[in-house]
Amino acid sequence: MRVLDLRGQRPSEARLRSIVPRQTSEFVSSAEESVASILADVKSRGTAALRELAARFDGVEQADLRVPQDAIDRAVEELDPAVRDGLETAIERTRAFAAAQRPDDAHLEVAPGARLTHRWTPVRRVGLYVPGGLAVYPSSVIMNAVPAQAAGVESVVLSTPPQKEFGGLPHPTTLAAAGLLGIDEVWAIGGAQALGAMAYGFDDSETLEPVDTMTGPGNIFVAMAKRQLRSLVGVDGEAGTTEIAVIADQHANPDYVAADLLSQAEHDPHAGSLLITDSEDLADRVALALAERVNRTKHRERVETALTGPQSGVILTDSLDQSIDVANAYAPEHLEIQTENPGDVAARMRNAGAIFLGPYSPVPLGDYAAGSNHVLPTGGSARYSSGLCTTSFMKAVQIIDYSAEALEHVGPAVEALSRAEDLPAHGAAVAARIKESDTEGDS
Numbered sequence: 001m002r003v004l005d006l007r008g009q010r011p012s013e014a015r016l017r018s019i020v021p022r023q024t025s026e027f028v029s030s031a032e033e034s035v036a037s038i039l040a041d042v043k044s045r046g047t048a049a050l051r052e053l054a055a056r057f058d059g060v061e062q063a064d065l066r067v068p069q070d071a072i073d074r075a076v077e078e079l080d081p082a083v084r085d086g087l088e089t090a091i092e093r094t095r096a097f098a099a100a101q102r103p104d105d106a107h108l109e110v111a112p113g114a115r116l117t118h119r120w121t122p123v124r125r126v127g128l129y130v131p132g133g134l135a136v137y138p139s140s141v142i143m144n145a146v147p148a149q150a151a152g153v154e155s156v157v158l159s160t161p162p163q164k165e166f167g168g169l170p171h172p173t174t175l176a177a178a179g180l181l182g183i184d185e186v187w188a189i190g191g192a193q194a195l196g197a198m199a200y201g202f203d204d205s206e207t208l209e210p211v212d213t214m215t216g217p218g219n220i221f222v223a224m225a226k227r228q229l230r231s232l233v234g235v236d237g238e239a240g241t242t243e244i245a246v247i248a249d250q251h252a253n254p255d256y257v258a259a260d261l262l263s264q265a266e267h268d269p270h271a272g273s274l275l276i277t278d279s280e281d282l283a284d285r286v287a288l289a290l291a292e293r294v295n296r297t298k299h300r301e302r303v304e305t306a307l308t309g310p311q312s313g314v315i316l317t318d319s320l321d322q323s324i325d326v327a328n329a330y331a332p333e334h335l336e337i338q339t340e341n342p343g344d345v346a347a348r349m350r351n352a353g354a355i356f357l358g359p360y361s362p363v364p365l366g367d368y369a370a371g372s373n374h375v376l377p378t379g380g381s382a383r384y385s386s387g388l389c390t391t392s393f394m395k396a397v398q399i400i401d402y403s404a405e406a407l408e409h410v411g412p413a414v415e416a417l418s419r420a421e422d423l424p425a426h427g428a429a430v431a432a433r434i435k436e437s438d439t440e441g442d443s
């Protein structure tokens, strides 16, 4: 991994953001044109386009795009018992935490007779994307579906790539996870075209009703499709190519740090793994442990590409304070804090998708069974967006209920502001109720 030595330097926030190792936003932008043409094709030609795209990108010929219920039922029946236990544990913990996130409505009488309500409602129909290119992601079925169900969403549709190995159906463990969660509308469509299908819907040889919100992780084609469809449907944050940053000091266990950096590098050759440390000695020991682990890891080629790419590296700082500044500027999807007092460091972190404290909370725990969600903002978007949660599937409506006296009391304020904005009909609408006159000239 390349080393960036910031010791003795005081880079500005702007400079820090530009020098920390990361895939540039041009990386996702490189998919812009191809995704635009995929989406246009799906919009105009529906299932015919989807079948052609599946042949081109997934190498499958599909008769039906919708997965039959008996394939879902069979996947549940044939599920390995240990995997079933794992999925059920993950569902149980994620469900408990998602239920705890349900927001309360807010009610306020802002003045006598002036009642306001902030009422949360679930989105009616949502589309969940579950990736399935380089790896298989049944855990992402849980991370998408459980908060949607906790929010009270009425209609859930799931889309995931068809697999050549399974005759054009999605991977059976992904189907089994859907079955365990009671999801019966599953489509074998992958990549940008899946997002287009759920956003536009189609009604030709098969029918897919459009959704109101789409969520889920995926590669750059998925992330770009979400960017392009954002004005048509609600989308969650940009949960693109995985990244991990670790703030570590001399107290950290180098083998744990190495194992965790490697764990996320195995997702994708473009995944980012970053160590931020004020201890050169720790950095050297992590490098040794990492080399040893990379030698024997299953997806060695992918991991080596990720760890040696421009998006990965070691940043040497001259203090824990500077490590925190660097991490906040980087805004990682996952941040591990492997320091003497991780809770104190976490309290000073503003920008991270999820924070993992201390030696016994590794990122892979959060990937599967911590109870937290693994669909998290990447590419620095943790500066302004959150990981998937129950409110990602909800929206709030504000309800205004004033009595005649309450309106009369605040009327002069409304009328003065309407004059100031040269929108006198606004003031007149209030004046009509107060003075029993509805002409603008009276207001």
Ligand SMILES: NC(=O)c1ccc[n+]([C@@H]2O[C@H](COP(=O)([O-])OP(=O)(O)OC[C@H]3O[C@@H](n4cnc5c(N)ncnc54)[C@H](O)[C@@H]3O)[C@@H](O)[C@H]2O)c1
Pocket (backbone or CB within 6 Å): 034, 057, 058, 130, 131, 132, 133, 134, 135, 137, 140, 161, 162, 189, 190, 191, 192, 217, 218, 219, 220, 221, 222, 238, 239, 240, 241, 242, 267, 268, 271, 333, 374, 375, 376, 377, 378
């Ligand atoms: N941030 C998160 O919360 C999170 C969670 C899980 C996974 N991930 C990330 O999700 C990604 C999963 O990627 P994946 O590739 O394994 O699965 P994927 O489902 O995202 O992508 C596979 C699809 O990409 C499409 N595709 C492939 N090549 C294409 C091309 N040249 N042009 C257009 N479309 C093409 C195909 O249609 C295929 O079905 C990884 O990068 C992983 O790091 C992120």
Ligand SMILES: N[C@H](CO)Cc1c[nH]c[nH+]1
Pocket (backbone or CB within 6 Å): 137, 139, 140, 241, 242, 243, 264, 333, 367, 374, 375, 376
């Ligand atoms: N680390 C991924 C989020 O970036 C989530 C995941 C799913 N399976 C394994 N890991």
Ligand SMILES: [Zn+2]
Pocket (backbone or CB within 6 Å): 242, 263, 264, 267, 364, 367
């Ligand atoms: Zn992972």
